[in-house]
Amino acid sequence: MVLDVLIYTVARILLVVVLVAAIYFGGKALGITEFPIVIPMLFAIVLALPLGIWLFAPLRNRATASIAVFDERRRRDKEQLRSRLRGDQPPQS
Template identity: 60%
Template sequence: MSDGPPRSRLLLDVLAYVAARLVLVLVTTLVIIGVGRLFGVRDFPVVVALLFAIVIALPLGIWLFTPLRRRATESIATWDERRRRDREQLQARLRGDAAPEDPAAPDGEPRDG
């Protein structure tokens, strides 16, 4: 199994989604602290603001980052399908059977691995 573009795309898509969610929590935390200061609360605990931000950012992130989440999910599904196909081909070779045909191979020829 090679570590070609599908794996790097998977990592980029998942990292982009995770980074976006973390930035959302950070921004929400800062907004909560800022709103607290507007109301005159100077010593608002950062931990409390962070906990509120996490609770608020969970549903908000699902709604805001739907395209990123879908892209990450598709990348995971593509990588999982490729991994499943490679595992089936390996098991077929270990049994001594002819390897299942790879639909991505030209002319339906089995892929050499």
């Protein structure tokens, strides 16, 4: 699970970095001399939000599936622990 989420997170961050570079150097190529880096950063973050959802859908789906499996396992373990604490017979799975 951690690896899938980490890969998705790194991909989203790299997308922002690439967009920042493209916007910054694109502005420089257009002849804008005073171009603070904050402006491309803000535009890149805004553009990366919807673009990342579209581009990285398979990564997001894999991370979501991993989290769902982890949550199901945690829920089942919690249910078994509560059952044992009550003194009931744990459910057989």
